[in-house]
Amino acid sequence: MSEALSTMSKRNRVARRAGLLGAVVGVAAAGVAAGVAAERLLLRRRSAIAADPLADERFGRLPYDEMTTVTTADGLDLHVEIVEPEDGIDLDFGLNSPPEPTLVFIHGFCLDMGTFHFQRTELTRRGGYRMVFYDQPGHGRSSKLRQGEYTLNALGEALKRVLDETVGDGPVILIGHSMGGMTIMALAELYPEMFAEQIHGVVFISTSAGKLDEVTFGMPDFLARFSRPLIPVITGAGRLTGGMIDGLRRASTDLAQALIRKYGFGTERPSPALVRYVEQMNAHTGTEVVARYLRAIYTHARYPALEALKETKVLVICGERDKLTPPDHSAEICRILPDAEFVPVPEAGHVALLEQPDVVNAALMDFLEQVD
Template sequence: MTPKIPRRRAKQVGIAGAAVGLVAAGLATAFAVERTLVRRSVNAPGDPYVEEPFADPPYDSELTVTAADGTHLHVEIVEPTAPTTKPTIVFVHGFALDMGTFYFQRKMFTERGDHRLVFYDQPGHGRSSKLKSGNYDIAGLGESLAAVLDATVPDGHIILVGHSMGGMTIMAFAEKYQEWFGNRVTGVVLMSTSARLVDRAKLALPSLVARASAPFFPLWGTAAHLGGGAIDRARFASSDLAWLLTRRYGFGDAKPSPSLVSFVEGMNSKTSVETLTKYLNTLYNHNRYPALAALRGVPVLVVVGDRDYLTPVSHSEEIIKRLPDARMVTIPNSGHVVMLERADEVNAAILPFVEKIS
């Protein structure tokens, strides 16, 4: 005989079931709308980069560099077409991205063939390994950069180019290795970055969620470690929403190239939740104004998009206040991934800067 469910409990179960049904229906509708928006955007005519082969640009050699914390860093090197005494240019990418960040700068300098180029994936990003234990911190990223420089540029001059967290990495490197600047490091390009803590409401999370969940980031790290695979699968299922968020928060133009958006979202999606959560705390506590003092002895170029939501123009202006001899270039109608969204304008700013140093 089937046991009877008390009337009050039956009512509660019915309400709960209805609520679950409504939530499920709402999510299904939301995902359908998102999918429609993405498909319309991706298939819109006039995409200038629809035929661009973003994956796996050529290189002359690759190696694995082991950082002090045991992280294995994937490095690719592009050699000049002829022997040169010009500085080696080392590129340092940002949060939730990889060396593909500098696709158009890599393409330009490779075609010119007059500089040696070094690219690497930051710990937990791209083809580099994750930390075996503990949380990531900006100081540790500075140590990783030091390991890459020791392994790939044992002598000669160096120009460092950093985007977003990559710029912070250069600051952390400068904080510990001030003697390199003006001696080995003869130029620095800082793109879409900040010398102070980043507003947690803007780090690729909706502001309300970021503010509400900030106290629980240590718990997030544990949860990601235990269930990162499940969370990653959920992220994959909501890739249409991720594409729309990437377009909204990464780009300044209302209708950027869909191919560029997909390229950036692809880099984002390959970065595990475990890595993302372990980086958040250090990004929220980043403050390296004193480290900028080490850069005063070298030429510095600061580049930022005028519609950068994550590291707005005001952050670059603060850097300039502390580096009055630095040059700042603001790129119109562009967002956080300015070096991709407005590649021609960014290259036009970087090339004469590099040539003057060389």
């Protein structure tokens, strides 16, 4: 009898917890629905006030001189696009001058090489630069792991393979956004000698060397603390629920764009076309891929790896309103690398290179002129 009562008591406790969880989810769903409705109304009002200056921008459709595939040690095929310098430009400026560095761009989590749209456009217009862009494993047009989790060490090895096959022994400037910056740090941890010899410069845009588990994403601290223990659950559930969640993501475009505006941008009125473009890059990254990356990003800690960059010219750029890799993370990189130049970008969030391209491009061009 007592065992039966104990079983009933446990069931009642579980039911109460389920009811509480259901109430919380219900309130959250109602809030999301109201938020999406408000966002739609706000967007309609905004579009009536001013036309989108980027409505005709050809996002994701930029020319290249060569498209190739680089295969990683774990069998993943990486999509690579190469832009050659403009014909007729003498890059050596004399028989004994060293070759100009190749610029290699490494994008961030849930994005693809299109993140560098405005930098690629401007540098192509100016001519004189050889540029290499690639989609990181599981992103864009690159292939995905069949099993296991993605690791930053593997991303560092993938970058090494791209350098070996597209640059060889020539000089390089690495430009990494968000997880792309972390990939550069992983390369520095694995091959520190490259930063004293082949790599002439590094540009970190909206990135971090660690402690991402402490980021609050702009939420009240009690909510941020609640979300952190969910990461292992999300990681484990990826393969089971990925297809269903992907379907919900596609069906809830308005919600996805609202979240991207909140967490990706710093300006109050970002271009709707630009928000849609970032949302499309996010949506193209499957939920299973997202889940397999989370642990790598959350446990990323490569402060010691930065020591390899002390003899390398470094530029650090960050949006002043970045909620995902806040400015204090860039400040910490500069503390370890006191000779690094830091450029804060006003009115910009995590995708500052898309949101405020004129500021980012000006800083990048100044940096390129200073690198030997």
